């Protein structure tokens with residue numbers, strides 16, 4: 001069994017600042033679960049272009065507000081506490097923070113090693129060195 005607490009991740013290498021977001025990476029590749037699990041804060045008023053070409057991601061909002069624009073379809077979906085979106089088709093998208101920071105629970109497969117930030121194309125590379 002693995003037990004972790006957010007307070008033990010803050011200020012360590014498990015807390016990654018992407019500029020528009022901060023990701024606290026609870027479970028990563030080396031934990032051996034087959035997925036990674038993150039507590040991510042999306043900063044209010046930001047817009048981030050993302051394309052998870054190499055990963056699937058499930059995102060569950062537990063606080064704050066914002067929206068996601070699916071660039072494959074043009075659909076815009078409001079995000080608030082209780083909303084789940086799943087990028088099961090590697091959809092290019094824009095993630096926008098609203099009037100308040102959003103807090104998101106994120107699951108990635110394959111798991112991130114924990115060091116990934118978006119490249120110039122909004123992609124996380126597949127890293128294999130833990």
Ligand SMILES: CC(=O)NCC[C@H](N)C(=O)O
Pocket residue numbers: 018021023024038039040050057059095104106
């Ligand atoms: C929701 C989303 O994709 N935000 C970007 C950061 C990512 N969730 C991460 O935790 O690395």
